[in-house]
Amino acid sequence: MDEREQLETQWGSLSVAQRQNLFRAWVLAETIGFQPASFAFGGGSEVEYAIAPDASSWQVAVPASLFSQATPAAALGAGETIIEIGHLFAELRETIDELSEFEFEDESLEGQAAAILPGIIDALEQERQDLENALGDAGLDPETLEALENDLEAIEEALEELLEELEELGISV
Numbered sequence: 001m002d003e004r005e006q007l008e009t010q011w012g013s014l015s016v017a018q019r020q021n022l023f024r025a026w027v028l029a030e031t032i033g034f035q036p037a038s039f040a041f042g043g044g045s046e047v048e049y050a051i052a053p054d055a056s057s058w059q060v061a062v063p064a065s066l067f068s069q070a071t072p073a074a075a076l077g078a079g080e081t082i083i084e085i086g087h088l089f090a091e092l093r094e095t096i097d098e099l100s101e102f103e104f105e106d107e108s109l110e111g112q113a114a115a116i117l118p119g120i121i122d123a124l125e126q127e128r129q130d131l132e133n134a135l136g137d138a139g140l141d142p143e144t145l146e147a148l149e150n151d152l153e154a155i156e157e158a159l160e161e162l163l164e165e166l167e168e169l170g171i172s173v
Contacts (some may be wrong), residue, residue: 019067032089046150
């Protein structure tokens with residue numbers, strides 16, 4: 001039984017600290033090779049993500065309050081979102097690394113590089129849309145709803161930063 005399954009099936013019998021440890025182990029196991037450089041549990045009510053401007057690292061802070069709820073639903077949803085953001089971060093980092101190797105003296109190279117990026121942008125936008133749809137269907141308590149809405153804002157900010165960085169590289173998408 002992996003960490004996610006343990007969280008889901010044993011939630012009621014675990015302490016808050018055990019839930020946090022399993023959550024961290026689950027996220028790190030699912031993001032091997034592109035784990036967050038910093039993974040913290042904070043006192044706020046929102047899950048926060050930060051990606052370095054050069055996409056060299058990312059970090060996440062999760063509200064400790066997720067782990068004191070009666071059910072694991074919010075923690076599992078936050079974990080799945082963090083894992084998906086991690087995968088998208090890895091793709092973004094790889095693409096930026098590839099793009100930084102080009103000098104774009106040849107317009108066809110710029111076109112090839114620009115062709116790679118819409119897929120990543122679409123994936124980020126789809127993740128944002130999926131999270132937005134989940135908010136409408138979930139019937140969650142106000143604190144969890146606020147945390148998920150903050151996730152949406154973080155994804156939108158990551159999209160905006162990506163588009164700005166691409167613009168600085170002279171790539172329009």
